[in-house]
Amino acid sequence: MTEMKKYIACFRCGFLDGCASRGYFITGMLGNFIQAVVLYYVWKSVFAYHTTINGFTWQLMKRYVFAAFLCSNVFSMGFEMETAQRIIQGDIILDLLKPVSYRGMLFFRMLGSAGMEIAAAIVLVGGIYLAVNGVSSLLPVNSVLFFISLFLGMWIKFGIQYLFSLLCFYTDNAYGVTKAREVLTNFLSGALVPLAMFPGIFRQAVKWLPFSGILDTPCCIFLGMLTPREMLCRMLVQCLWIALLWAAGELLGKKAFGVISMYGG
Amino acid sequence: MKKWIHYAKLYILYEAENVRSFAQYRADFILMILFTLFSQGCSLALIGIIYSNIPAVGGWTMWEVLLLYGFLLFSEGSVNFFFQGAWKIANMIREADLDRFLVRPVPISLQLLTAKIDFEGLNKMVIASALLFYSFRRCKVLQSPADFALLAVFLIQACVIRLCMVWIASCASFWMENGRNSLNYFVICLGEMAKFPLVIYPPLLKGLFGYLIPYAFVSYYPVGYLAGKSKMTAGATCMPLVCAGMVFLAYIVFKRGVARYESRC
Amino acid sequence: MRFSDVFLGLVPAILLSGREVMELIRVENLQKNYRIAKKQEGMIGSLKHLVFPVYEEKQAVKGISFSIQKGESVAFLGANGAGKSTTIKMLTGILQPSGGNIDIMGKDPFADRMEYVADIGVVFGQKTQLWWDLPVIESFRLLKEIYAIPKERYQKNLDMFCEILGIRGFLNQPVRKLSLGQRVRADLAACLLHEPPLLFLDEPTIGLDVAVKQKIYAFLKNIHTEKKTTLLLTSHDLNDLETLCDRLMILECGKLLFDGRMEQIFERFEKGMTFEQIVIRLFEKA
Numbered sequence: 175m176t177e178m179k180k181y182i183a184c185f186r187c188g189f190l191d192g193c194a195s196r197g198y199f200i201t202g203m204l205g206n207f208i209q210a211v212v213l214y215y216v217w218k219s220v221f222a223y224h225t226t227i228n229g230f231t232w233q234l235m236k237r238y239v240f241a242a243f244l245c246s247n248v249f250s251m252g253f254e255m256e257t258a259q260r261i262i263q264g265d266i267i268l269d270l271l272k273p274v275s276y277r278g279m280l281f282f283r284m285l286g287s288a289g290m291e292i293a294a295a296i297v298l299v300g301g302i303y304l305a306v307n308g309v310s311s312l313l314p315v316n317s318v319l320f321f322i323s324l325f326l327g328m329w330i331k332f333g334i335q336y337l338f339s340l341l342c343f344y345t346d347n348a349y350g351v352t353k354a355r356e357v358l359t360n361f362l363s364g365a366l367v368p369l370a371m372f373p374g375i376f377r378q379a380v381k382w383l384p385f386s387g388i389l390d391t392p393c394c395i396f397l398g399m400l401t402p403r404e405m406l407c408r409m410l411v412q413c414l415w416i417a418l419l420w421a422a423g424e425l426l427g428k429k430a431f432g433v434i435s436m437y438g439g
Numbered sequence: 440m441k442k443w444i445h446y447a448k449l450y451i452l453y454e455a456e457n458v459r460s461f462a463q464y465r466a467d468f469i470l471m472i473l474f475t476l477f478s479q480g481c482s483l484a485l486i487g488i489i490y491s492n493i494p495a496v497g498g499w500t501m502w503e504v505l506l507l508y509g510f511l512l513f514s515e516g517s518v519n520f521f522f523q524g525a526w527k528i529a530n531m532i533r534e535a536d537l538d539r540f541l542v543r544p545v546p547i548s549l550q551l552l553t554a555k556i557d558f559e560g561l562n563k564m565v566i567a568s569a570l571l572f573y574s575f576r577r578c579k580v581l582q583s584p585a586d587f588a589l590l591a592v593f594l595i596q597a598c599v600i601r602l603c604m605v606w607i608a609s610c611a612s613f614w615m616e617n618g619r620n621s622l623n624y625f626v627i628c629l630g631e632m633a634k635f636p637l638v639i640y641p642p643l644l645k646g647l648f649g650y651l652i653p654y655a656f657v658s659y660y661p662v663g664y665l666a667g668k669s670k671m672t673a674g675a676t677c678m679p680l681v682c683a684g685m686v687f688l689a690y691i692v693f694k695r696g697v698a699r700y701e702s703r704c
Numbered sequence: 705m706r707f708s709d710v711f712l713g714l715v716p717a718i719l720l721s722g723r724e725v726m727e728l729i730r731v732e733n734l735q736k737n738y739r740i741a742k743k744q745e746g747m748i749g750s751l752k753h754l755v756f757p758v759y760e761e762k763q764a765v766k767g768i769s770f771s772i773q774k775g776e777s778v779a780f781l782g783a784n785g786a787g788k789s790t791t792i793k794m795l796t797g798i799l800q801p802s803g804g805n806i807d808i809m810g811k812d813p814f815a816d817r818m819e820y821v822a823d824i825g826v827v828f829g830q831k832t833q834l835w836w837d838l839p840v841i842e843s844f845r846l847l848k849e850i851y852a853i854p855k856e857r858y859q860k861n862l863d864m865f866c867e868i869l870g871i872r873g874f875l876n877q878p879v880r881k882l883s884l885g886q887r888v889r890a891d892l893a894a895c896l897l898h899e900p901p902l903l904f905l906d907e908p909t910i911g912l913d914v915a916v917k918q919k920i921y922a923f924l925k926n927i928h929t930e931k932k933t934t935l936l937l938t939s940h941d942l943n944d945l946e947t948l949c950d951r952l953m954i955l956e957c958g959k960l961l962f963d964g965r966m967e968q969i970f971e972r973f974e975k976g977m978t979f980e981q982i983v984i985r986l987f988e989k990a
Contacts, residue, residue, distance in 0.1 A: 205628040211644065212631050216489070219497045219639040227492050350474035350559065361481040373491045445852075452849055460837030539833050541798045544822035545850055698800050698814075701738060 181282040188286025203247055203291060210243035213366060228370045234397055238368055240303045241320070241393040246365050247295035248328050253284060254355070257339045258348030270431055277423060280339075281332055313398050319405060323392040326412040330387045333419030334359065336427075343430040364390035384419060387412035446549055453553035454521075461556060468558060475562040479512070483570075486634075497639040502577040503666050504635060505570055510658040511630055513567035513594060514601040519560025522552045522602055526623055528609035537700055548693060580666050593661035596678045600657050603685035606693070613696030626652065633658045656681045728809060728902060728934055729772040729795070735803035736765040736790050736958075764790045766958035767804065772951075774901065777928055777935040779949035779966070781942075783987045787958040788938050792906055795936070796826055808902070822851065825895030829907035832891055834879045840890045841875040844897060851898035858897060865893040868923045885916035892920065896927060903927070905937045909944050921947050942979050954986065961986065 217239070221232035230238070260266040270276055338355040342348050360366055362385035369380050369390045380386060391408045394400050400408065461468075486508065490501040499507075518525060528551055531537055540550040575581050581590065608622040633654040637645050649655035660674030742758045765787045772778055782788040793799040795806060797813035797820055806813055811820045826833070834843040848858045866872040869889045874882060882890065888908060895903065905924075909917050925948065927933045939945055945952065945966075952969055954962040962969060973982050 205625055208625075208628045208631055212635065215639045215641075215644075216496060216635055220489070220493050223495075224493060345470050347471050347474065347559075350471050350478075353478050354474045357478040357481045361485060366485050367488050371492055372488055449850065452846060456835060456838055456842065456846065459842075460835070536831075538793070538798050538828065539831065541817065542796055542821050542824070542826040542833070543850060544818050546818065701799065 181278055184279050184282035185286040185289075188283035189289055191283070191287050203295060206243060206246045209246070209360075209366065210239055213242070214239045228368075229399070230368060230370065234399070235368075237303075237397055238393055240299060241396045242365055242389055244295055244299045245324060245327065245389040245392055246360075247299075248288065248292055248324065248331065253280065253335065254339045254342050254348045254352040258342040258346070258351075261342060276431075277336060277427065280336065284332065316396055316398050319409075320392050320396040323387075323395050323409055323412065326409065326416065327388040327392050329416045330384050330412060330419060331359070333416060333423060334384060334388075336423050337419065340423075340426050340430040343433050359385055359388065362386065363388040364393065368393075382411070384415040387415055446546065449545060450549060450553060453550075454556060457553065457556035461558060471559050472562055475559050475566070479563070479566050483508070497636045499636045500578075502574045503662070505574040506578065506662045506666060507636070507658040508634055509567045509571035509574060510594070510597055510662055511633055512563050512570065514597040514657055515627070515630070516560040516563030516565075516567055517598040518602050518605055519557040519563060521560070522605075523557040523560065524550075524552045524554030525602060525605045525609055527551075527555050528606075529612040529623070532612045532700065537697075541697075541700075547697060575665075578666055586665065590665060593665070593675075593678065596682050597657045597661060599682050600653055600685050603682075603689040604652065606689045607685075610689075610692045610696045613699045629654060630657075636663075653681050653685070726774045727771055728774045728776075729770075730807045731771065731795075731804070732769050732806075733767045733804040734765055734769070734791065734794060734801055734806060735763070735767050736787075736794060736799060737802045738762045738764055764958055765794070765801075768955070768958075768960045769804075770953065770960065770963055772934065772936070774934055775928075775932045776951055777949045778937070778951045778953060779945035780936065780938040780953050780955065781945060781983065782938075782955035786955045788955045789906065791955065792904055792936070792938055796824065796904055797821060822898075823900050823902065825898070825900040825903045827888075827891050827895050827903075827905045827908050829888065829905075829910040832879060832887055834887075834890060834894055836880050837878055839876045839878055840871070840882075843879065843890075844875075844894060847894055847897055853898050857899070861897050861899065862893075865896065865923075868926060869893055869919055884911050885913060888912060889916065889920065892923060896933075899931065900933070902934045903936070905935065905939075907939055908937070909939060909941055917941075917944075924948055942983060946979055956986070 214236070217235050218232070220227070221235060225231065257266070260269065269279065272279065335355065338351055341351045345351065362380055362383055364386065369377065369386055372380055381390075387408070391412060395405050395408070483505075486501065486504060489496070490504075494500070496504065531551070531554070537547070540547050543550065581587060604626050605623055608626040611622045629648055629652055632640070632644075632648050637649050637655055637659045640649070645655075649659065655674065656678050660671055660678065663671040664675040738761070739759045740762050742760050768791070780788045780792065790799065794801050795808065795813060797817045800814045808820065809823060813820050834840065835846065838846075844858075844862065847853075848855075853861075866875070869892065871886070871889050871893055874886050874890075877886075879887060879890065892908070909920060912920070921944075924935065928935055928948075935948065937944065937949060950966055952962065952964065952966050953960060954969075962972075969979075969982060970977070973985065977985075
């Protein structure tokens with residue numbers, strides 16, 4: 175129980191942190207919003223000439239864009255830059271010496287600072303979506319499963335962010351690491367182009383990677399594009415990846431902590 | 440005049456020292472090249488995937504859209520390589536690092552611009568140049584030396600506009616509490632819109648993100664004009680005016696910002 | 705040039721030549737206010753502040769006036785938060801005053817910044833002004849270009865500083881590899897290469913061992929007597945202040961509590977009290 179208390183303290187810390195810097199999360203969300211807008215209009219102009227592409231109609235695509243936007247607002251700000259900063263300044267030692275799991279601390283802190291973001295996104299996006307498409311377009315079972323899948327996707331995203339942040343122990347270029355992670359995740363999770371649009375064998379391959387669980391799986395569930403069997407299968411794959419990423423995080427984390435070189439004097 | 444020559448000399452000296460200090464982190468250099476290649480590869484692949492499904496977006500073919508991408512990437516790279524300090528303004532304000540600059544008889548803007556160098560910028564410019572070269576060949580539009588001269592002029596103007604955007608966005612830190620400023624990130628995100636021809640966007644968005652934040656003049660008009668698209672002449676001729684306007688705005692914002700500087704950490 | 709121009713140009717020179725001592729710094733009713741965010745505690749407070757931010761004005765410097773003559777060495781003393789760092793930052797052109805006037809060598813530090821800073825030297829004890837990744841000598845060379853120091857003068861000063869401060873041994877090391885003592889000495893040398901008539905020192909000896917401090921005292925005394933450089937020093941180390949300065953200004957809560965010669969402070973209190981005891985008494989009172 176005391177373990178949880180420590181984590182709740184981290185959550186609180188993150189939440190206060192998140193609220194203290196107002197501009198920060200708003201611009202983060204706006205960044206994702208821009209991406210969603212670009213997506214919307216690109217596909218709109220595309221669907222003006224073709225009615226269906228790879229199983230998507232414009233109606234489905236519109237809803238995909240909304241759902242994708244919501245998903246990308248979960249844990250959107252990674253923590254590589256912060257980690258790198260703490261490594262350079264030596265503060266990282268303080269983190270590793272605390273009697274709490276480093277990763278647990280990070281997770282709850284991120285959850286805290288992302289809390290506002292997620293809540294705002296759900297309210298905003300949900301509101302606009304219902305306004306545009308009406309309550310009737312919501313499929314109740316799918317919606318519930320969507321949120322569950324989204325939650326699972328959040329764990330996967332954190333797992334991946336954690337692994338990338340470990341790279342900061344090896345290199346100075348935290349920004350490069352952040353950008354690489356963002357681009358890779360965006361690319362392979364379907365944030366910009368639904369995975370169904372990928373050509374040929376890539377389509378199959380990409381479904382098995384962890385990234386698809388971050389966005390594509392929840393979105394497809396939400397849109398009702400999958401049969402119940404498929405939905406269950408995909409969610410199981412999500413769980414599997416959570417476990418795998420956790421294990422990788424443990425192993426690689428230990429290695430990374432041993433490599434800290436001290437800066438400054 | 441003598442003053443400007445003195446400043447130019449100082450600029451070169453500062454950058455030479457930057458290059459020198461960078462030479463000490465050689466392992467990072469290779470990693471960085473890999474990261475950039477990787478990131479850019481993913482982004483380009485996305486465009487490829489969209490176009491594998493359809494022949495044109497808003498009437499622009501894939502190679503023409505890649506030209507837009509090239510202009511954006513080149514201008515971004517030039518800011519990273521030649522004027523990376525513009526990105527660090529937010530950090531420096533937060534850590535009260537500006538004091539150091541304020542007590543030297545060198546214009547603060549010059550010191551800020553040269554505060555850091557990022558070889559990733561050089562990387563990006565190289566990739567962008569290759570992209571531009573290859574795409575122009577595919578589009579078969581550049582015929583005479585005059586065309587090439589025009590291309591150079593357009594590129595330079597695009598770089599100037601981009602620099603002013605980042606500069607102004609960074610200077611917003613002077614007005615923000617905590618100095619945690621994601622506005623630069625936001626401005627770069629807006630660049631995503633400029634990756635596709637402006638015609639696909641509704642007038643309101645076009646106005647906001649193409650003209651108010653003048654991305655239209657960074658990629659759309661110069662590329663459109665060179666590629667021989669219709670209705671581009673007005674935009675292309677306005678470019679120098681926009682450049683001048685942005686520089687002026689950047690100057691004013693900076694002056695006001697420095698007066699607000701509180702030097703607390 | 706006509707005869708009348710020459711004559712008119714000479715008049716002020718004739719009038720001024722009678723003055724032996726020059727007023728270097730004149731400060732009138734200097735004020736500085738800061739905006740502080742007012743925020744309640746806890747998560748609710750943070751949320752509130754997010755949506756309805758409230759700020760209040762804090763007066764850091766409440767209207768102080770003084771004047772400093774060329775060649776003086778002045779100590780600024782004050783408890784943490786008394787406003788002495790803020791005052792120094794306004795005098796060096798870093799902060800814009802909220803009110804009042806500053807006139808140093810005929811210029812306004814903030815408005816005429818670039819011209820003004822070419823004639824001053826500043827050492828921040830807690831931050832270096834040298835380039836972090838470069839060897840010390842490279843920083844010096846850059847400074848030579850920035851301040852346009854003629855080659856002979858640069859070399860002469862460099863040699864002299866190396867001798868007195870003992871920095872020749874690590875001239876080729878990057879600043880990030882230096883110990884604190886070495887770095888502060890390098891910073892001192894750097895800020896005096898261009899022979900400024902006015903030198904500001906903000907906590908220069910913080911964290912330094914006794915041996916290095918002696919070297920620095922010797923150096924600063926030399927500069928003060930040989931080149932008649934005006935010194936403005938803030939420090940928490942009372943030893944610094946007693947050794948280096950003949951004039952003392954004490955700030956408390958943004959106001960000037962005492963401004964006079966160092967000896968005069970002893971006259972105000974009981975006989976036999978050390979400087980340290982006097983300062984403790986003063987800070988406790990306020």
